[in-house]
Amino acid sequence: MSMNNLGIVRRRIERADPAAVEQLSRFGVATIHEAMGRVGLMKPTIRPIYQGAHVCGTAVTVLLQPGDNWMLHVAAEQLRDGDVVVAACTTDSEDGYFGDLLATSFRARGGRGLIIDGGVRDVKDLTAMQFPVFSRAINARGTVKATLGSVNIPVVCAGALVNPGDVVIADDDGVVVVPAAIARQAADAAAAREANEADKRKRLAAGELGLDMYRMREPLEKAGLKYID
Amino acid sequence: MSMNNLGIVRRRIERADPAAVEQLSRFGVATIHEAMGRVGLMKPTIRPIYQGAHVCGTAVTVLLQPGDNWMLHVAAEQLRDGDVVVAACTTDSEDGYFGDLLATSFRARGGRGLIIDGGVRDVKDLTAMQFPVFSRAINARGTVKATLGSVNIPVVCAGALVNPGDVVIADDDGVVVVPAAIARQAADAAAAREANEADKRKRLAAGELGLDMYRMREPLEKAGLKYID
Amino acid sequence: MSMNNLGIVRRRIERADPAAVEQLSRFGVATIHEAMGRVGLMKPTIRPIYQGAHVCGTAVTVLLQPGDNWMLHVAAEQLRDGDVVVAACTTDSEDGYFGDLLATSFRARGGRGLIIDGGVRDVKDLTAMQFPVFSRAINARGTVKATLGSVNIPVVCAGALVNPGDVVIADDDGVVVVPAAIARQAADAAAAREANEADKRKRLAAGELGLDMYRMREPLEKAGLKYID
Amino acid sequence: MSMNNLGIVRRRIERADPAAVEQLSRFGVATIHEAMGRVGLMKPTIRPIYQGAHVCGTAVTVLLQPGDNWMLHVAAEQLRDGDVVVAACTTDSEDGYFGDLLATSFRARGGRGLIIDGGVRDVKDLTAMQFPVFSRAINARGTVKATLGSVNIPVVCAGALVNPGDVVIADDDGVVVVPAAIARQAADAAAAREANEADKRKRLAAGELGLDMYRMREPLEKAGLKYID
Amino acid sequence: MSMNNLGIVRRRIERADPAAVEQLSRFGVATIHEAMGRVGLMKPTIRPIYQGAHVCGTAVTVLLQPGDNWMLHVAAEQLRDGDVVVAACTTDSEDGYFGDLLATSFRARGGRGLIIDGGVRDVKDLTAMQFPVFSRAINARGTVKATLGSVNIPVVCAGALVNPGDVVIADDDGVVVVPAAIARQAADAAAAREANEADKRKRLAAGELGLDMYRMREPLEKAGLKYID
Amino acid sequence: MSMNNLGIVRRRIERADPAAVEQLSRFGVATIHEAMGRVGLMKPTIRPIYQGAHVCGTAVTVLLQPGDNWMLHVAAEQLRDGDVVVAACTTDSEDGYFGDLLATSFRARGGRGLIIDGGVRDVKDLTAMQFPVFSRAINARGTVKATLGSVNIPVVCAGALVNPGDVVIADDDGVVVVPAAIARQAADAAAAREANEADKRKRLAAGELGLDMYRMREPLEKAGLKYID
DSSP states (O other), X not given: OOSOOSSEEEOOOOOOOHHHHHHHTTSOHHHHHHHTTSOOBOOTTOEESSTTOOEEEEEEEEXXXXXXXXXXXXXXXXXXXXXXXXXXXXXXXOOBOOOHHHHHHHHHTTOOEEEEEEEEOOHHHHHHHTOOEEEEEEOOOOOBOOSOOEESSOEEETTEEEOTTOEEEEETTEEEEEOGGGHHHXXXXXXXXXXXXXXXXXXXXXXXXXXXXXXXXXXXXXXXOEEEO | OOSOOSSEEEOOOOOOOHHHHHHHTTSOHHHHHHHTTSOOBOOTTOEESSTTOOEEEEEEEEEEBTTBOHHXXXXXXXXXXXXXXXXXXXXXXXXXXXXXXXXXXXXXXXXXXXXXXXEEOOHHHHHHHTOOEEEEEEOOOOOBOOSOOEESSOEEETTEEEOTXXXXXXXXXXXXXXXXXXXXXXXXXXXXXXXXXXXXXXXXXXXXXXXXXXXXXXXXXXXXXXXXX | OOSOOSSEXXXXXXXXXXXXXXXXXXXXXXXXXXXXXXXXXXOTTOEESSTTOOEEEEEEEEEEBTTBOHHHHHHHTTOOXXXXXXXXXXXXXXXXXXXXXHHHHHHHTTOOEEEEEEEEOOHHHHHHHTOOEEXXXXXXXXXXXXXXXXXXXXXXXXXXXXXTTOEEEEETTEEEEEOGXXXXXXXXXXXXXXXXXXXXXHHHHTTOOHHHHTTOHHHHHHHTOEEEO | OOSOOSSEXXXXXXXXXXXXXHHHTTSOHHHXXXXXXXXXXXXXXXXXXXXXXXXXXXXXXXXXXXXXXXXXXXXXXXXXXXXXEEEEESSOOOOXXXXXXXXXXXXXXXXXXXXXEEEEOXXXXXXXXXXXXEEEEEOOOOOBOOSOOEESSOEEETTEEEOTTOEEEEETXXXXXXXXXXXXXXXXXXXXXXXXXXXXXXXXHTTOOHHHHTTXXXXXXXXTXXXXX | OOSOOSSEEEOOOOOOOHHHHHHHTTSOHHHHHHHTTSOOBOOTTOEESSTTOOEEEEEEEEEEBTTBOHHHHHHHTTOOTTEEEEEEEXXXXXXXXXXXXXXXXXXXXXXXEEEEEXXXXXXXXXXXXXXXXEEEEEOOOOOBOOSOOEESSOEEETTEXXXXXXXXXXXXXXXXXXXXXXXXXXXXXXXXXXXXXXXXXXXXXXXXXXXXXXXXXXXXXXXXXXXXX | OOSOOSSEEEOOOOOOOHHHHHHHTTSOHHHHHHHTTSOOBOOTTOEESSTTOOEEEEEEEEEEBTTBOHHHHHXXXXXXXXXXEEEEEXXXXXXXXXXXXXXXXXXHTTOOEEEEEEEEOOHHHHHHHTOOEEEEEEOOOOOBOOSOOEESSOEEETTEXXXXXXXXXXXXXXXXXXXXXGHHHHHHHHHHHHHHHHHHHHHHHTTXXXXXXXXXXXXXXXXXXXXXX
C-alpha cells in the first residue's frame, strides 16, 4: 500500500449498475436518504446554484488543491455518459474552480453535473445551460493550475465519503451518496417508501393527525407528555 | 412554579385579536418592526424557502429536541385556523424537521405556515404547495421521534421571545413577533407609518434629498460634519 | 496629514473615464477580475438581493457606523448620473441600512445601484424597482441617525480597497473594483480575454479536451501525475 | 401595556433569595443545567475571557444598541452587592462594549461579573483584576454613547431569556440562567445530582462500565444494537 | 453488503502495530501530516480543550446521533489499552456529549483520549485529570440516550476518514489520521523529516535565508518575480 | 500605472519614525485605536496564538496566494530590525502558512512578529520561542511554493489597509495599524488618553459613577430615558 494518494488518476472504475442509477433518478434526495436508514448525506452547505437543479449519476471523483482547478481538466477526460463530477478539496476553500467553459467540456464528454465543496462562477451562463451544479459558494475568484491532486480516488466531500462509481443524487434538498454496491437495494427501499407516502399524504390532507396515523399517542404518554388546559 | 417546562402541551392559549391580526397582515415586517420602536425581530438567519413567501398568524409554539421532530406532530393537533407554528430547538441544529407531509397536515388543520430555527426539506413540494416556511436551513437530513419537548410554552426562537398566541409576521425581509396584548396598537402604528411613507417616496422620487426632507443638515453640522472640495 | 478621516464629505472626486466605464459594463465580473490578473474582488459574502442583478458605475464611497445609516442620506447628495454607492462599515454589522425609500432617492439623483457590506430590507420593493443591490445580508432591522461616518474617502469594503471614482462592477458572480487609473486598460484586457473565450467554448463543445487545448499534458507529467488502470 | 420597552430603567427588581444564590454558587453550570431538566443555557458562543473565570449572582439586565455602551453606565448605578450584569444587544454585534474602567466601576458598586452577547476589551487588565467576564468576542473596537436601550427589562441574551433578579451562573463550561422563583428548587436538585455523581465516579474509576451501572444493556438490545465479531 | 451501518458494534478490529504507534507518538501533527504527503488532517475546527494536550493511539470509532451520547457508553467497553476514541456525528452538532465521568470510565478501560466532532463539558475537571480531549466546542448542554449509532465502523470525523484501528495523533496544531497499514511507513518518513529540520533550523537561526537554503531564487525568477527599488 | 501588482517585491520602503514606534509600543491596542478616533483596527478574527503575546513594529507586507507560503520566504530577506510581517491572502484561507522554521528565520533577520490573515502551526514551539504571532487560525495543514504573490505592496489584511512601513501594534485585544505619516501624532494622542484614564480609574474605584463623571445624566434625560420604580 502506498502512503500517498496524490498525483493519481484511476482510469478504470466500477460504476454502479445503470438500471439502479436510472431507478434512483426518480426519487428525491430526502427519500433516498431515509430509505438508506438516514445516512449518506453531504452537509447542507452544498447548495444548488439555481432553483430546480437536479442530477443523478455515477461519481467521477476529484481531489483539488486550494485555489487550483488543474484536476478538473484532468477529470474531463475520464468522464463517460451519465457521470457526475464530485470534487473535494484538501482544505476548506471557496475559490471559483468551475465556470461555463468547463461545464461545456464536461457536457460534451457525457458529464451530467458537478458537486463541489468549493466555489463556482459564471452562474448566469450555467443557469442558461441548465447545467446542474451544487456548490459551497458562488465566487468569481479564479484559480491556478500548478499543483497535483487526484482523480478517481475515494474522497470526503462535504462530510460524505464518495468512492468513484458511487451514485450521487442532488436536488433542492441537498446531496446524497449511494455506494455502488447497494444502489439497487437503495432504489427498491426508496420506491417502497415513496409508495407509502402517497397514502399518508392523502390521509393527512383529509385532516387525520400524525398522532393517530403513526400511533404516537401511547409512546408519548409513556414518555410522560402532559396536556394542560 | 414547576422547574421544568419540558413535556408539556398547553391546550388553551390566548390568541391575539383576529381583527388586529388581519390588520397586521397588510404590512411588511420592516414596517411593523419600526412601528413597534425597532424591536421584536428574529435574527436574519431565518429565511424564506421560496421568494415571495409571506405569512401572518397567531403563534402555536413548539420546543424541539435536536434531531427530533416528535413535537411537530403533537403541535398539529393544537392548530386552529389562522395559526402559524413557531418552532425553536433546545440547541442549535439544522436537521430537516419538516417536509411536505407535515405541511399537508398543518394546512388541513388550519395552519398557515411555519417559522423554524432549524432545517426543513421537500422544498420543491413546499414551494409547489405555496406553504410559507421560514427556516434557518434547508437540509434533507431526517429526524427521529424519541424525546419530549413542549407545545405552547414561551420559546426563544432565533433570538426572539415568542409566547403562544402572539402575532407572527414573516416576509422576504425577515420575521417579526408582536405580543398579543399590543397587536392592535402595533397595527395602528404600522398604518400610520405606512401612510407617512407614501408621501416621502413621492418627494424623494422627485429629487428632494433626505437631508432636507428629514431636516438633517443642522444636526449633521452640529455633529461636526465637514464638507471638503 | 490629519489623523482622523471620520466626519468628512469629499465633494469633488475623480471619476473614471465614462468611455471605459461603458466598455467595462459589457463584461462579467469573473472576466474583468481575470483580465486584471486575478485581483480586485470583494469577498463572496456580498450577494445580489435578486437573481440577475447587474450594475456597473463609478463609486461614491460611504463609511457607516454600526446600526446607523445617516451617511447614506449624506451620500445621496453627492451622486451623479452613473454612480454606484459603495458602503463599508467601521465594524461587522448586518443591520438593515437601506430600503426602498433610499433607493428611490438614489435613483432620482442618478445612482445606479448599491454595494454594501451590511444588510438591506424592502427586498420585494427593490426587486420590483429592479434597483441592483449587492449586500452581505437581508435584514428588516432598522438603523438610527446619530453618529458621523464619511463620504468619498477610501474605504475597505468586503476586503477590497475602494477609492471614490473607481469603477465597480457587480453581477451574479460577485463584485470587482477597477481603480479609475487603469479602467481603460482593464476594459481592453477583458475584451481580449472574452474574444479568446468564444473560440475555446466552441472547441470544448466539440469534445476537445482542455488537456489538449491548453497543452497541459506535458506539465502534468512533469509534475508527476500517474495514470493507473 | 406599553408597546415599547426601550428607554427604560427599572430601579426595583425582585432578586432571587440570597441563600439560594449562595447554594447555587457551589455547583458547576453543567450540573445546574442538568438538574433543571436540561434547560436554561445560553449558547456556547459565550466564553470566559480567561481560564477559570467563575461567577454566580443576581442579574441586572441591560439591552444595548449596536456599537453603543451608554446603558452599561446607566446599569452601574443599579448594581447591588452580588449582582451580575447580563447585557444583550438589539442586534448581533461584536464591538468592544466593556473594558477595565467599567469593570472598576461595576466592582466598586458591588458587581461580581459580566455576561455579554457582544465584545469586550482590556482583557489583560480584566484578567489581572480577576473580574469574571463571559463574552461573545474579544474586540478592541470602541463604542459610542448616543442611543437609548434599557436596564432591568427581560432580555434574550445568547438565546436565553433572562429576567432581572434571576440567578446567573457562569464557568468554563458556559452560562446558565435560573429563574428567581425556582432558585432554591434548582439548588436542591443540583445538590442531589452532585451527591449522586461522586459515587458513580468511584465505580467508573474502578472499571465498572456505564453500560452496567446505568443498566443500558437491555434498552440497547431492545433498540436493536448488534454486536459483530 | 448490508445497506445500513447504524446499530452496529464491531468487537474485533485490526489495530495498528504498537511499535509504529509508539514511534509516531514522538512526532508532532504537522510533521506527520507533511511526511504523509500533506494529507490525513481533520479540519482545524477541532481544538484541544487545554493548552498542551497531546495524544497518540489507535482509534475506536463512534458514530453518534445528534444530542445523544449513548454510543460513547457502548464504546467504553470496546476500549483496550492505548486506544483513542474518535467520535463523529450523523449531523453537525455542538452539544456536550462528554464530561469527567465518561473520561474516568475511558481512562479506567485503557482509553488515552478523545477526538470528537461535537461538544464536551466539565473542562475544568478534564484539565485537572489531564485527559486529552480535542473537540469542536465546549458546551454544558446535556444529551439523551435514545437512538442507536455505531461503534467501530468507518467514520468521517471533521472531514477525515477514520477506520477503527487507525493511528490518531493530536496536539496543539490539530489532529492527523494515519491508516493502520501505513503507520510504520509514516513514522519513518516523519523521522526523516524531523532529522532534516534540525539542521535547517540551525542554518536559519544563523541568518541564512530560506531563499538560498531551499534554492528558491531561480524558480522565483522563472515565475517572473520582479524586485523594485 | 501598471494594472497588476502581483509578482513584485519592493525593496525600499518608508518606515515610520523609530521614536514614534518606540512610543507607540508603550500603549495597548484599544488605547491607540481610540486615540486615532476609533479607526485602524483589523477584524477581531485575528487572535494571538498564546496569551500575553504583544508586538509593535514597522510593517513588511506580504500578499499570499491560497495554500502557498512562497512569499513569506521572499519577505524574510526584506526584514530589518524592528519589522513585523503583515501577511494577507488573495482569498480567504486558513492553511498553515507559518511555523517555527520561518519564525527562526524572521527573528534572525530582525523580525519581531507576524500578523497573518491565515493559519499557522507549530504553536507549541512558537510559544516556547515567545515569537508573537497573531493569526486567523491554527492549522497543521501545509502549503506549497508555486505561485507568486508580492512583498511590500499595500495590502488589505483582515479588513484593514496596511502600507509597508506603517506601524502595527498587536496585543490580547487585537491589532491596530497606524499609518507611518501619523505615527507620532497617534502616539501623542495615546499618551494623552492614557494619562486621562488613570484619574478616571481612581474615581470609579472610589464608587463615583460614570453617569456623573462623564456628565451623562442630562443627555440621557434629553434622549428620553425613564426611571421606573
